[in-house]
Amino acid sequence: MRVLVIDPDSARAALVAEGLAGVEPLEVRHAGAYDEAEAAAFAPDVVVVAAESPDRDTIDSLREASLSNPRPVVMFVDRSEPGFAEEAVRAGVAAYVVAGLTPGRVRDVLAVAISRFQLMHQLRKDLEKAKADLASRKTIERAKALLMKERGLEEGAAYKLLRKLSMDTGRPLGAVAADLLAFAGVLKGDQS
Template sequence: MRVLVIDPDPARAALVAEGLDGVDPLEVRQSAQFNAAEVASFSPDIIVVACDSADRDTLESLREAGETNPRPVVMFADRSEPGLAEQAIRAGVAAYIVDGLAPARVRPILEVAMTRFSLMQQLRGDLAKAKANLESRKVVDRAKGLLMKERGLDEDAAYKLLRKLAMDTGRPLGAVATDLLAFAGVLKGDAS
């Protein structure tokens, strides 16, 4: 497990490192700011950010890095202001721990954060797939409607024709439906 610890305070960073005794490679960066380029260069499995209090710049950097290269993030903060926990979670922090840094707690917290991150990534993937399936279904329904109107087919026959075109071309049904709608638009002069 590759762990990157970002903490400007050497004493606090040492506590985190103590809790990760035996983890190799372990990289400790004594920096006050989260730097996405540094994270990319180390390519950690998990990031631990320890700080006095989460600031908006760090949270924004975490959010931006998470969009391009998602990683589980654990944040240990000595103190917190109202609303910062929510902002941290929205920025991609899997575990936000306030005034709770103890070496014996570090590894279990990282394990929970990694599991939570993995589950959230799976949920995001499932949601994206469901949205894509719904959009594909809408396109297929529109293509069926076009075939029903233009060729005088019933719904079942229009679907069978689309499915046959998809099988004959070895392409997904949604892609065939999209092409059919695009070609119909060109023929009608709707394309730009």
């Protein structure tokens, strides 16, 4: 396991490393502040941010990093201000632990955070796929309606024609429907 520990206090960072003792294989790297370029080069399995209290710069950096390179993040803070836990979770932090950094807890907290991250990552992928499928379905419905109107086809015949075009071209049905709508727009003089 590759662990990136972000903490300006090397003694507190050592507690994280101590809590991971016995994990094989293990590579722990320590940095005083979060730097996405360094994190990307190291490619950690999990990022542990330990601090006296969270700061907005770190949370903003984590938010930006989670958009381009999502990975499990755990925050151990000695104290927290109201609203910081919610901000951290929205920034992609999988576990936010206040006043709980002890070597005996590190491994379990990381395991839960990694599991939670994987679950949330899968849910996001499923949601994106569902949205794409819905958009494709709407496009197919619009293309069927166009064929029904322009060619005087029944719904089943319009769908069959779209499917045939899809199979003949080896392209997904949604892509064929989108092309049909785009061509119809061009022929009608639509600029959108």
